Structures are given as structure tokens and as C-alpha cells.
Amino acid sequence: MTLLDIRDLKVAIGSVQALAGVDLTVARGEVVGLVGESGGGKSMIARSVVGLLPDGARATGQVLFEDRDVLTMDAATLAAHRGAGAAICFQNPRGALSPTRVIGRQLTDRLVTHQGMDASQARSAAVGLFESVGIRSAARRFGSYPHELSGGQAQRVMISLATGCAPGLLIADEPTTGLDVTLTREILLRFREAADEEGRGVLLISHDLASIARICDRLVVLNAGAIVEHGPTTAILTTPAAPYTRTLLAAVPTLPSPHPAESGESAGSADPARPAGAGVSAESGDPAQPAGSAVSGDEVVRVEDAHVVYGSRFGAGGHHALRGVSLTVRAGETVGVVGESGSGKSTLARLMLGMITPSRGAVTLAGREPSRLRGRALRALRRRAQLVFQDPIGSLSPRRTVADAVAEPLRAAGVKAPERARRVAAVLERMGLDGTYAERRPHELSGGQAQRVGIARALAGEPDLIVFDEPTSALDVTVQAQILKVIGEVTAERGRGSVFISHDLATVRGFCDRVVVLYLGRIVEEGPVEEVFARPRHPYTMALLAAVPSLDGEEETGRVRLTKDPEEAAAGGGCALAPRCPFAEDACRTEEQELRTLGRARVACRRAGALPDLEGPER
Amino acid sequence: MRIARFTARRLLQAVPVLLGVVVVTFVLVRVLPGDPIRTILGPNATEADAAAARARYGLDQPMWQQFVDYLGGLFTGDLGVSIQSGQSVMGEMAVRLGPTLELVVIAVTIATVLATVLGIWSARRAGRAGDHTLRVLALVGNSLPEFWLGLVLILVVYSGLGWVPAPSGRVDPDTNLSLITGADLLDAVLTGNGPAFASAAGHLVLPVATMVVVIVAPLMRSVRASALEVLGSEAYRAAAAHGLPERTLLRGYLARAALVRLPALAALVFGFAIGSTVLVEYVFSWQGFGQWALRGLLFRDYPVVQASVVVIALCYTLIFLIADVVHAVLDPRVRI
Structure with missing residues (x-):
């Protein structure tokens, strides 16, 4: 018996046909990916499964859940079906978590309702469930409010809420939008586990084919309310039949796509994700060029050893967002800034725009220091x-x-x-x-x-400087490609400096001249984009590159994988990455790492250039 | 701990505010046309009589000297002597403030609770007959003048039905209630005087009802609007989509989130009510703060006007402090 069997579902809102005859099945233990652009009707399918269509929507056809039609259920049956039958893991977890209730209570509400637990049982079960979705110190987190969570944690809590309903069918609506690459991978694995270990059916909705492909058994491609193609994942990826599927696949930005201006150059380094071969010998063969001198226009912005501390409102403590960052952007140059969430990317952007003052160090924008200006002069400078x-x-x-x-x-x-x-x-x-x-x-x-x-x-x-702060992460993949093209044209102009902030390395590679990799407020690696991507020397850069989703669908061995969450890796002495780094040695945990020049790049890792062969065992 | 620190800081901030209020009232009341001395003297009083009276109340001194004296008195708890009655302002106010505060506190509390219940009820039935009826009724109540509503209530509930005692005074004198705070209900509780409690409560029914009807509408509208916002929010729909029962949804996901904006508005209503109970006091012969302050203003009784303005300002400061703390307790995103 299939768990979910949608037959010829048509939904119309007013005169607009949102869904035009959709057939879809999900079985227990199966992960089905539902792919298409926004506005294609994906969320409408999800909402019809829990009987929560928007006001004024008319649905025909059948949504059979365990052979009962959701569309014709009475109120009591529907109430029982929601949560216990099918539970949605909502897009935008921050918005979908109730802001005035601690997350633990939100989870126990679900446990008490759907699993019939009493209060104390539910409490211990909730802590266990939080741990199982990867929330550290779950007992302490039980009393947290949603606004105290990071985006990744909020998404984990959302998953725990959905699974806490013990649903037969778990529906995940764009579960990874806005999350960085390392988290995306982690979160998606939770859904695979839900299917494999708990025997749930999983319907995974996404516009991003590349990120979900590797965990799906089957894919269903939806365009303008109709299914254009469905079948096993590998079949669709290798031999897409519908033109629309081919468009989606073509739009996926993948790392190996060469820099438009330097296609000849980067062709030599065939696969940047596997940097093992690129050792010291390849480096020495390079023309000796100092780091970051590709463009020699006027200096647009200069950040010197900037520290930024966001103080808590009552003095003690505070969050150290930047810890000594130096960066110069020249006219005609595009600098990419990458890193996980919380690495200080946005703080660096605000610093360069003169919106915050560094607690130590200096920022010079168009030749003047914003922190020394007031009133009219400051406003005039900010316009630059x-x-x-x-x-x-x-x-x-x-x-x-x-x-x-x-x-x-x-x-x-x-x-x-x-x-x-x-x-x-x-x-x-x-x-x-x-x-x-x-x-x-x-x-x-x-x-x-x-x-x-x-x-x-x-x-x-x-202006003299444009900062792009993750300009495409909220957009559909196909639209992303167009916007990136526009940005590429804008940044190619000589008279202006550009900074492109992204957690998505594939987009940075497209048109940046230099790339800066940030980790917990420090630059860990910087250099010309082709150099850093082809021959990453810092383990963190390697891990970011390895986490980029690719369409081959296979888990490659030998890729660097970071072991824990950034928030867990408490900053002790030594290298900030050491607690998460697979290559960390004792010395890494005691020695502060300074940026040093290696080839055309600069790297803050004492073992850079001498790391063990990446084909070795992980962890 | 954080709340204690916040409270302490806000109380310190209130000092300059109150000082400013004192200065402004002190100057304004003297700039206004009208002479308090003329109002206490007979029509045949001579210029020499007036000068003597002026000297008695210290009004012959230069203004800065009067102000310094007044400020000095303020710090020792001496608010001066009423020009009209010759009594200590502090003593008069102690008798007057209790009854009015009691009236306003009870009315605002009932109105807030009523607004919460009705506002959420109304929002959950948005667009249906019950919702419309309630909103129209609230609006009508809000539009009625207090004195007229008070008179109608007296006519119907006292004269017609005879359910409540006559609107003359606040407590039956036969119950021998001894005065402690001036708030009769509270005094009855403190002295364990049962009959006085019943009498005071009976006398409170109509004035409280009058005020509640007038102030409940804006509070209810606010709760209803917030509740509608919560009901339409992604968070609430997500909880509903996970099949949580109505009761859990109402208590855990709707009520608290819908009340977030209420404290600030309730504080505003409270502060407004303190200064505007005068009509209700007149109708019910309440002998409260509002009447006393108004009479002081009419006769240019400088010490009385100054004291009443400072007390109203102090009430505002305290009630907004409480509202801010309650707001922070309700909304975890607010940091105080």
C-alpha cells in the first residue's frame, strides 16, 4: 500500500489554475524529491496533503493518504490526520516556530498530542529528539526561544517538531533554503535517516535539484502546476527527457564550470574538488606572482586589522564577530568573501559600508575613514x-x-x-x-x-564600491543564473570595486578575481580565485569545496569533512578550526595561526601545503 | 536580576523627569492669569489684607525663592499648604488619592481582562456575526460620555432595580471603617471589616462599570488586531498543520503572542484614566483625586495644582515601568 497517492489533483484559486492534474505517490521508507521553480505549485501540493489549502482554493481529484481522501475528510478526521498522518517541515523555520513559546514546549506539545506521552515523559523524549537531530546540549536548549537559535539550529528544531508528530509522511518544504553548504548536507541526511531508520515516507520539496538529488530515491519535476517528468533519480539526472528538466539541470551552478574570462587557464586543473594532486610541485611551476595583485586600480576600500565586538546590552561578554581582518579592494576588482553562517561575512560587509565602527583597527573607504566623519560628510561618504x-x-x-x-x-x-x-x-x-x-x-x-x-x-x-550580500541565495536556481550573469556584467566594469559575499562557492567562482575565506571572524585563506579553488591549502577551504552539492549523486570518499558545528567548536587557544579539523595535531590547538604566503595565496594553517593525502580515512 | 537592574535604572531616570515636571508646573501655574489670594478674601478686603495673606503663604517672595522653598519642602515630604482650605496638601491628597486609585486600578484591570478574553474570542470568529456585534458594542460604549452613562446606570441599576447602594459616597458610614490608605476596599480587608467590604464593593460597582465600558474598546481592538495577526502568522499555521488541539493552540500559541502589545496601551489608558476620573467622581459623589485637582486648578491653588500634576506624572512613570516589564515578560524577544 502506498502511503500517499495523489490522483489527478487540480487546484484552482479564483481563475488561476495552480495545479493542473498532478499524480504523485510516496511509499514508506522512500524519499521522493519534488523539484520545480517557485510558483510552480510545489507548496500547493504540500498544503493539500495536510488539508490546509488557502482560502478560496477549489480542489478536485483525490489525495489518498492510507486510502482515505484528505480532500473529503471531516474536521475530526482531518485534525487526527494532521501531524500524525502527514507533518510538514516548513520553509523558513524561524518564521514557523512560535516566537513566544520555548522550543522544548513546542516539541512536547507535539509529543503529548500525537504520541500520548505525559508531561515528564515528553520532556525527556524531547531532549532525546533534540539530540538526535544534532542539537548540542539539548537539555539547556529546551528552554530557548526561537530567536535565540541560529538558522541551522532552527531548521533542526523544525525537523524535530515534524518528526515529533510521528508522522507516516514527512513533508519538507525547501528545508535548506538559505543554509550554507555544510549545513545543507547535514540537514538533508536527517531526512534520509527518517526514511531509512524510522520507515517514514519523505516528500522533499526544493527548487535546487543539485542539493537534494543525492538523497532522493525518485524525482518528480513540476512546472507550472503540471508534472513534466518523474522517475528514479539517476535516470533523470543522466537522461532527462523533458526540456524543462534539462533547463533546471543546466541552471545548476557547479564548481568545475570555468571562469568565463579564464577558461583556458583553469582547464588545466580539471577537478577543483579533488585537490590531492595539486601539491607543492604544481605550485612552484606557477609564475611567481604575489597574492592579490591581479588588478592595480585605485584603492576603494581598505580594512586594516579590524576587530568587531558586538557587546551585549549589559556590558559583560559580547560576540567577537571579526578578529583581525585585513582586506583591500581596488577599483575594477571583484573580491569574493565566503564562509559558513556566523563566520563574520555580513559584519565585514557592514564594516566596509561604514555602517559599524571597528572596535580595533581601521577602515578606509574612498580614501577617508568613516569612523572619523560625522553628519553630512559621513552621509556623503556612505553614498560611495x-x-x-x-x-x-x-x-x-x-x-x-x-x-x-x-x-x-x-x-x-x-x-x-x-x-x-x-x-x-x-x-x-x-x-x-x-x-x-x-x-x-x-x-x-x-x-x-x-x-x-x-x-x-x-x-x-x-558608487565606488558595491557589496553584494548573498544576492542570489533567496532565488530559484534558474533565476540565480540570470542574476549572476547581470552581476557578472556589473562587476566587470573597471571603475568600481565589488565585494561578493556568499556561502555558495560555485557562484563566487563565476566572476570573482580574488576570494577570501572567513572562519569565525578570521581570514583563513585568500588568493586569486582560480588558485584557491584549484589548490585549496586550508582544511576549511577544502571542506567548503567538498560540501558543494554536485549532480553525480555519489558520495565521494576522500573529501574533507568538518566534524562538528561551528557553534560547538568553542574557541580555545590555537587555531580556531582545530576542534573541527580532521588534520588537527596537538600543536594546532596551542599555536595561533597567522596568514603566510604560499604560492599565489595566503593561508593561515601551519600544516598548509603539507597535509596528508586526501584519499586517507576521514575524521 | 536583570529586571531589578532595569527597574532601578528607570526609577533613576524618572528623577530628572519629575524635576522637569515640577519646574514647568511651578512656572506655568504662576504665569496663568488669576490670583489665588483674591479667591480666599472677601469682596471688601483691602489691598493691605491681600498683602498680609500673600505674606502668609509666602507669595510675596521672589519666584526663585518660592521655588527653592517648595523644592526643599518636596524633599522632606512637605507639599505645602492649600491656599483654599489652609490644610496640609499632603494630608488632603492622602485622603483623596486612595479612592481614585482604587477605582482606576479595578476598572483598568477588569477592562484588560475583558479585552483579552473578548478580543481573542472575537478574532477567532473574525467576520462572523458575534465578532461584528461585539465590535459595534465596544465602539458604542467607547462613544458614550462617562457622565451620561453613569447617570443612566444610576437610573436603571439603583433607582429601577435597586441592586446597588445609592450613589452618595464610597462606603456606608455605619460600618465604622477606619481609614488607613484611603482605598476603602483595601482598608476593609486590612481591618477585617466584613460589612464595610461589602458596602465599599457595592458602591464601587457602578463607577467601575462606567469606566470599564468607556475604556474597554481600544484595548479590545488592540488585542483583536494582534490575535488576528498571530492567527494568520506562519508560526500559528505551522502549529495548526501539525494537528495540535484547539486548547493547546489557544493557550500556548495564541494568547501570549496576542497580548504582546497590550501592556503599553493599558498603561496609556491607565494614565489617562487617573487624570480624567473627575466626571465619574462628580456623578457618583466620589470625593476623589480628580475633583480635588480640578478644584485646585479652578481656584489657582498653587500647591494643590503642583502636587496633583507631580502625582499624575509619577503614576505615568510607574505604570509605564510596569508595562515595560510585563511586555518583556510576555515577549521573549524584548530585551530590557
Whole structure:
């Protein structure tokens, strides 16, 4: 008996056909991936399975769950079916966790309701469940509120809530959106475990084919409310039949895709994910070029030994977000900044934009120090640097038109109205948005269009520096490719420096000149992008590269894998990575690591260049 | 611990605020046209009589000297002497403040509880008949003038039905209630005087009801709006999609989240009510703070006006401090 059997499901909202005849089955112990772009109807399928279609939606067809039709269930049966039958693991866990209830209570509520436990049983079971999804010191975390959790932890809690309902079918709606590569891999493995060890059916919904492919048994590809292709994962990846599937596959940014400008050069280093062969000999063969001197334009921003401490509001303690970072960006140069969540990427961005003052060290933007300026002069300086935000729609005011939003930096600069209108039109045109977009408001834009508006707004004031803060991580894969192309064009201009922040290494590789790898507020490796990607020398860089999802679907042995969570790796003495590093020696735990030049890159690892062969055993 | 530190800091911050209030009232009340001395003298009083009276109340001194004297008295708990009655302001106020605070505290408490229950009830039935009826009723209550509503209640509940004692005074004098705080209900409890308690409670019913009807509407609207927001939130829908029972949803996921905005508004309503009970006091012969303060203002009784403004400011400060602490307790994201 199949667990979930959807037959010819059609959902219409008003005159819009959201789903046009969907057939889908999920069996126990099986992981089915449901793939498609946003707006394709994926979430509608998930909501119909728990009988939570939006108001005004009309559904026909059958959603059979253990042979009972969810669409025709009465209220009492439906209440019993929700949670115990099928439980959704919601997208955006921070939003889906109740902000005013401690997470432990949220879990025990589910345990008491669906597993009939009493309060004390539920409490100990909850702690156990938290531990099983990888939450450290679960007993202490029991009393935490959702806003005290990091994104990865919130996602784990969400999974524990869904599995705490002991559902037959676990539905995960975009469970890894916005998570960095190392976490994505970890979280997805939990779903595989739920199918393999607990015998649940798992329906995994994602727009990102690459990240979920390796744990799915079967894939179902959805486009515009209809299923265009379904079958075993390997069959779809190797021989996609539908053109739409091929589009999705082509849009996946993968590491080996060469830098457009340097395709010849990087062809030599065939697979950057397997750097074992690239030893010292390859290095010495390189033309001796000092690190980071590829471009010699004017200095746009210079960060010198910057420390940033976010103090807690009552003095004691505080969070050390940056611990001595030095970085220079020149005009015409694009610098990629990568690292896991919490590594200090966004703090570095805010520092360069003059939005925060370093507690130690100095920042020079366009030749002046923002921390020494006040009032009008500071505002004028801030206009020299612009930010492109992660959440394209959220960073636009819902009440203002596109033209208004784009004109904002110009208005701040005191540009007169006719001139402003002309420049807004020109910059929108450059972003491929015709005049009809100017009067639209953010809710009338798709994510990709909104991000084009965001880039247009950053460009309008003709700044010296543009910082892209994970500009594509909230977008669909196919849209990502287009936006990356636009960003590639923008960053290629000579007169301006660009900083591209991302946890997704594949996107950084596309068009950055240099890359800086951050870990817990320190630079652990920096150098020309092709050098760092082809011959990563720091174990952390290796691990980040190894965690990038690829479509071959196989778990490669010999890849570097970090052992624990960053938050667990309490900073003791010595190298900050030592508690998580598979290569750590005793000396690593006592010696502070300084950046030293190795070939064309600079690395903060005492063992860099002399690490054991990566084909060796993990951990 | 954190709350204690927060409270201490806020109380310290209140000192300059209150000092500012004292300065502004001191100057304003003297700038206003009108002479308190003329109001206590007979029509035939001579200029010499007036000068003598002025000297008696220290009003012949230069303004800065008067202010320094007043400030000195303030720190020793001496609020001066009422020009009208010749009594100590502190003593008069002690008798007047208790009854009004009792009235306002009880009314705001009942209104807050009522607003919570009805607001959440209403939000869960949004758009249905019950919701509409309740909102219209609340709006009507909010629109009624207090004095008119009070009179109607007296007419119906006292004259018509005879359920409550006559609206004259706050407690039956035959119960021999000894005065401690001035708040009769509290005094009855403190002295263990049963009959006085019943009498005071009976006298409180109508004025409290009048105030509750008038102030419950904005509180209820706020709770209803917050509850609707919570009901539509992703977090609540996620909990509902996991099949949690209604009771758990209501208690664990709706109530607390919906009440987050209430404390600030309730504090505002409370502060407003302290200064505006005067109409209700008149209608029910309450002999409270509002009447006393108003009379002081009408006769330019400088010490009375100054004292009442400072007390109202102090009430605002304290009640907003309490509201902030309650808010922080309700909403874990707020850091105080």
C-alpha cells in the first residue's frame, strides 16, 4: 500500500489554475524529491496533503493518504490526520516556530498530542529528539526561544517538531533554503535517516535539484502546476527527457564550470574538488606572482586589522564577530568573501559600508575613514558604497514604486528631478527592465526582477564600491543564473570595486578575481580565485569545496569533512578550526595561526601545503 | 536580576523627569492669569489684607525663592499648604488619592481582562456575526460620555432595580471603617471589616462599570488586531498543520503572542484614566483625586495644582515601568 497517492489533483484559486492534474505517490521508507521553480505549485501540493489549502482554493481529484481522501475528510478526521498522518517541515523555520513559546514546549506539545506521552515523559523524549537531530546540549536548549537559535539550529528544531508528530509522511518544504553548504548536507541526511531508520515516507520539496538529488530515491519535476517528468533519480539526472528538466539541470551552478574570462587557464586543473594532486610541485611551476595583485586600480576600500565586538546590552561578554581582518579592494576588482553562517561575512560587509565602527583597527573607504566623519560628510561618504541585499523583496519598501526606490540614492545625493528620472530609466534599462516596471510596486515583481531593481538601486548613485550580500541565495536556481550573469556584467566594469559575499562557492567562482575565506571572524585563506579553488591549502577551504552539492549523486570518499558545528567548536587557544579539523595535531590547538604566503595565496594553517593525502580515512 | 537592574535604572531616570515636571508646573501655574489670594478674601478686603495673606503663604517672595522653598519642602515630604482650605496638601491628597486609585486600578484591570478574553474570542470568529456585534458594542460604549452613562446606570441599576447602594459616597458610614490608605476596599480587608467590604464593593460597582465600558474598546481592538495577526502568522499555521488541539493552540500559541502589545496601551489608558476620573467622581459623589485637582486648578491653588500634576506624572512613570516589564515578560524577544 502506498502511503500517499495523489490522483489527478487540480487546484484552482479564483481563475488561476495552480495545479493542473498532478499524480504523485510516496511509499514508506522512500524519499521522493519534488523539484520545480517557485510558483510552480510545489507548496500547493504540500498544503493539500495536510488539508490546509488557502482560502478560496477549489480542489478536485483525490489525495489518498492510507486510502482515505484528505480532500473529503471531516474536521475530526482531518485534525487526527494532521501531524500524525502527514507533518510538514516548513520553509523558513524561524518564521514557523512560535516566537513566544520555548522550543522544548513546542516539541512536547507535539509529543503529548500525537504520541500520548505525559508531561515528564515528553520532556525527556524531547531532549532525546533534540539530540538526535544534532542539537548540542539539548537539555539547556529546551528552554530557548526561537530567536535565540541560529538558522541551522532552527531548521533542526523544525525537523524535530515534524518528526515529533510521528508522522507516516514527512513533508519538507525547501528545508535548506538559505543554509550554507555544510549545513545543507547535514540537514538533508536527517531526512534520509527518517526514511531509512524510522520507515517514514519523505516528500522533499526544493527548487535546487543539485542539493537534494543525492538523497532522493525518485524525482518528480513540476512546472507550472503540471508534472513534466518523474522517475528514479539517476535516470533523470543522466537522461532527462523533458526540456524543462534539462533547463533546471543546466541552471545548476557547479564548481568545475570555468571562469568565463579564464577558461583556458583553469582547464588545466580539471577537478577543483579533488585537490590531492595539486601539491607543492604544481605550485612552484606557477609564475611567481604575489597574492592579490591581479588588478592595480585605485584603492576603494581598505580594512586594516579590524576587530568587531558586538557587546551585549549589559556590558559583560559580547560576540567577537571579526578578529583581525585585513582586506583591500581596488577599483575594477571583484573580491569574493565566503564562509559558513556566523563566520563574520555580513559584519565585514557592514564594516566596509561604514555602517559599524571597528572596535580595533581601521577602515578606509574612498580614501577617508568613516569612523572619523560625522553628519553630512559621513552621509556623503556612505553614498560611495552601496549594498545589494539578500532578500530582494524585503529590502524594497512595499509602499514605494520601483522608480522611487531606485531614485533614492540620487535623491540623497541631491540630484534634480529631471536628471534623476533620466538616470533611473537608464539604470533600469541596463538591468533589462523596461519602462513599465518603473511604476510597479515590490509585490508585483518576481524575486529575480526585485533583485534587478536592488542592483539598479545600488548602481544608480554610481558608487565606488558595491557589496553584494548573498544576492542570489533567496532565488530559484534558474533565476540565480540570470542574476549572476547581470552581476557578472556589473562587476566587470573597471571603475568600481565589488565585494561578493556568499556561502555558495560555485557562484563566487563565476566572476570573482580574488576570494577570501572567513572562519569565525578570521581570514583563513585568500588568493586569486582560480588558485584557491584549484589548490585549496586550508582544511576549511577544502571542506567548503567538498560540501558543494554536485549532480553525480555519489558520495565521494576522500573529501574533507568538518566534524562538528561551528557553534560547538568553542574557541580555545590555537587555531580556531582545530576542534573541527580532521588534520588537527596537538600543536594546532596551542599555536595561533597567522596568514603566510604560499604560492599565489595566503593561508593561515601551519600544516598548509603539507597535509596528508586526501584519499586517507576521514575524521 | 536583570529586571531589578532595569527597574532601578528607570526609577533613576524618572528623577530628572519629575524635576522637569515640577519646574514647568511651578512656572506655568504662576504665569496663568488669576490670583489665588483674591479667591480666599472677601469682596471688601483691602489691598493691605491681600498683602498680609500673600505674606502668609509666602507669595510675596521672589519666584526663585518660592521655588527653592517648595523644592526643599518636596524633599522632606512637605507639599505645602492649600491656599483654599489652609490644610496640609499632603494630608488632603492622602485622603483623596486612595479612592481614585482604587477605582482606576479595578476598572483598568477588569477592562484588560475583558479585552483579552473578548478580543481573542472575537478574532477567532473574525467576520462572523458575534465578532461584528461585539465590535459595534465596544465602539458604542467607547462613544458614550462617562457622565451620561453613569447617570443612566444610576437610573436603571439603583433607582429601577435597586441592586446597588445609592450613589452618595464610597462606603456606608455605619460600618465604622477606619481609614488607613484611603482605598476603602483595601482598608476593609486590612481591618477585617466584613460589612464595610461589602458596602465599599457595592458602591464601587457602578463607577467601575462606567469606566470599564468607556475604556474597554481600544484595548479590545488592540488585542483583536494582534490575535488576528498571530492567527494568520506562519508560526500559528505551522502549529495548526501539525494537528495540535484547539486548547493547546489557544493557550500556548495564541494568547501570549496576542497580548504582546497590550501592556503599553493599558498603561496609556491607565494614565489617562487617573487624570480624567473627575466626571465619574462628580456623578457618583466620589470625593476623589480628580475633583480635588480640578478644584485646585479652578481656584489657582498653587500647591494643590503642583502636587496633583507631580502625582499624575509619577503614576505615568510607574505604570509605564510596569508595562515595560510585563511586555518583556510576555515577549521573549524584548530585551530590557
